[in-house]
Structure formats: C-alpha cells, structure tokens
Amino acid sequence: MPHPRVLVVTAVAAERDAVVRAAGAAGDHRTVLAAGAGPAAAAAATAFALADAAHRPYDLVISAGIGGGFAPHAGPGDTVVASRIVAADLGAQTPGEADGFTDLGALGFGVAAHTPDEALSTAVAAALGAVRAPVLTVSTATGTAGRAAELTRRHPGAAAEAMEGFGVAEAAARAGVPVLEIRTVSNAVGPRDRAAWRIGEALAALTEAFARMEPVLTARPGERSTAP
Numbered sequence: 001m002p003h004p005r006v007l008v009v010t011a012v013a014a015e016r017d018a019v020v021r022a023a024g025a026a027g028d029h030r031t032v033l034a035a036g037a038g039p040a041a042a043a044a045a046t047a048f049a050l051a052d053a054a055h056r057p058y059d060l061v062i063s064a065g066i067g068g069g070f071a072p073h074a075g076p077g078d079t080v081v082a083s084r085i086v087a088a089d090l091g092a093q094t095p096g097e098a099d100g101f102t103d104l105g106a107l108g109f110g111v112a113a114h115t116p117d118e119a120l121s122t123a124v125a126a127a128l129g130a131v132r133a134p135v136l137t138v139s140t141a142t143g144t145a146g147r148a149a150e151l152t153r154r155h156p157g158a159a160a161e162a163m164e165g166f167g168v169a170e171a172a173a174r175a176g177v178p179v180l181e182i183r184t185v186s187n188a189v190g191p192r193d194r195a196a197w198r199i200g201e202a203l204a205a206l207t208e209a210f211a212r213m214e215p216v217l218t219a220r221p222g223e224r225s226t227a228p
C-alpha cells in the first residue's frame with residue numbers, strides 16, 4: 001500500500017522535533033506542525049494546513065504530544081491512543097443537575113467527542129503497546145486533586161488529558177479526514193508539580209511511538225494486527 005499522507009499536529013517545538021526524529025520511512029509523506037498550546041490554536045493550524053493541502057489531501061490527521069495521565073490507567077512513560085477525543089470542559093456549569101456540568105452535545109451545540117476509527121486506533125495501540133482509552137481535551141490543565149477527581153467521576157475510563165486533541169479533531173472532521181490522538185504521559189493528572197514532569201522520558205516515548213506506528217499506517221486494513 002502506498003504511504004498515506006499524514007498531518008501530525010503537536011503543540012510545541014519540542015514535541016514536533018520528537019515526532020520528526022522518528023520520520024524514517026515516512027519521509028515527506030508526513031508533515032509535522034507545532035501549532036501552539038490549546039484547542040483554539042490547534043484547530044486553527046489544522047484547518048489551515050488541511051485547506052492548504054486541498055490539491056493533495058491528507059489521509060490522516062494525528063494530534064500528538066505529551067499529556068497528563070489518569071491513575072490507574074496511565075502513568076509517566078506510558079503511551080495512550082485515544083478511543084474517543086473528548087471536549088471535557090466545553091459546555092455549561094449546571095448547578096444541581098447533570099453532575100454540575102452539561103457538555104456541548106447535550107446543550108445542542110454540536111458534539112462533545114470525536115471517535116477515531118476503531119480498527120485503526122486499536123491496531124495503532126497494539127503496535128505501540130499503548131493504552132487505548134478516552135483522552136480528554138481541556139483548556140485549563142488540571143492542577144488540583146479535586147479537579148482530577150471531578151474529571152474522573154465524569155469520565156471514569158479516561159486515561160489522559162491534554163489541551164489540543166478536540167480542536168484538531170474538529171478541524172479534521174470538517175475536512176472529512178480521519179483523526180487519531182496519541183499522548184505520551186509526562187505527569188500524573190492532579191496537584192500541579194511542574195518540577196516532577198518527566199518531559200524527556202515522554203518525548204523519547206513520543207519518538208518511539210511514531211517509529212513503531214509506520215508499519216501500521218502502511219498496512220492494508222485487513223492486514224493490521226490488533227494483538228497487544
């Protein structure tokens with residue numbers, strides 16, 4: 001199968017460089033952006049890149065970078081492939097009902113989550129030895145145990161949070177291009193302790209993940225292994 005054209009959207013230059021280090025056989029079939037932090041920057045950069053490539057469209061968009069891990073599902077050094085990309089703090093506070101929060105979908109303003117192709121995300125997770133679980137997109141990184149508990153209560157299976165996935169997925173969905181999100185965990189979601197973030201380890205895991213992913217992306221769908 002020919003190399004699919006893949007757009008990888010990261011937040012910062014260090015994440016972009018970690019993905020680029022794994023380029024290998026993918027060569028110029030892969031474009032890697034550092035879009036800036038947060039869902040708005042991610043959506044804008046992804047939409048712009050997709051529109052700019054209209055004459056030679058991408059086959060897949062991947063939101064990638066480091067992220068926070070929810071115990072017990074994922075901890076520092078682990079890799080998470082999103083089964084769902086969830087807008088976890090986009091909605092309305094609703095005191096006294098719906099667990100105090102009503103998401104965008106329930107408000108009637110679109111969707112609160114995007115679901116990557118199940119076969120593809122399963123095959124990628126298997127190839128990476130990754131946890132496959134929902135990944136939350138937040139505009140404010142969690143910094144307290146209370147907020148971590150609140151998110152866990154609302155999304156009990158979530159394994160990671162980051163700040164760009166839903167923005168990338170919104171842009172990809174509008175362009176009709178499949179999306180994945182891949183996060184390597186640098187820190188536990190909880191009380192903010194920036195000094196404890198294991199950024200180097202997470203960036204090395206990001207390089208490793210993209211090196212391992214290539215055979216899955218180039219395999220025909222029926223030839224992909226889903227064995228862990």
Ligand SMILES: O=C(O)c1cccc(C(=O)CC[C@H]2O[C@@H](n3cnc4c(=O)[nH]cnc43)[C@H](O)[C@@H]2O)c1
Nearest residue numbers: 011012014037038066067068141142161162163164
């Ligand atoms: O300081 C550095 O050297 C450095 C190198 C690479 C990345 C960073 C970042 O700060 C990346 C910001 C990016 O990371 C995601 N992230 C990471 N942990 C969390 C979290 O606990 N909650 C939410 N987001 C997290 C997020 O996507 C940020 O945009 C620094």
